[in-house]
Amino acid sequence: MIAQIPFWQRKRLSEMTPQEWESLCDGCGKCCLNKLEDEDTGEVYHTDLVCRYMDDDTCRCTVYPDRLSKVPGCTVLTPDTVTDYYWLPSTCAYRTLAEGRPLADWHPLRSGCPDSVHEAGVSIRHKVIHEDRVAEEDWEEHIIHWVL
8 A cells, every 4th residue: 555645745835724734833933033124134133032922832822813913913824925934944844845845854744743843952942032021122132043
């Protein structure tokens, strides 16, 4: 019997069901890092600051179904917009698949373990500060370079 080819290898992003799409998220939390954009160059800098709704242990949003009403400007990835978010880390499964690359071995869909992203050191687990604990004028002091 021929082994079943995983959905992420046989389907384009636009062909995935909502459940399949959501399962691509590896739970790294990097897309939820606050970003600063240089107005002159357009360059985007990641900070170690996250929304108050980010659970630092699970690296998941605690209000995910309602995030758009609670957090204006929250990132919404869709098959049509994923390539617009050029600042997504190269490890992001959505970006990886959009660019035609395979999922990493540590991705939970490949490993079968939801903690493999944390065990591989790819997530933001215990590396971030909630944004409401830092004055906005001090955010530049929180620029990081370990994301990409």
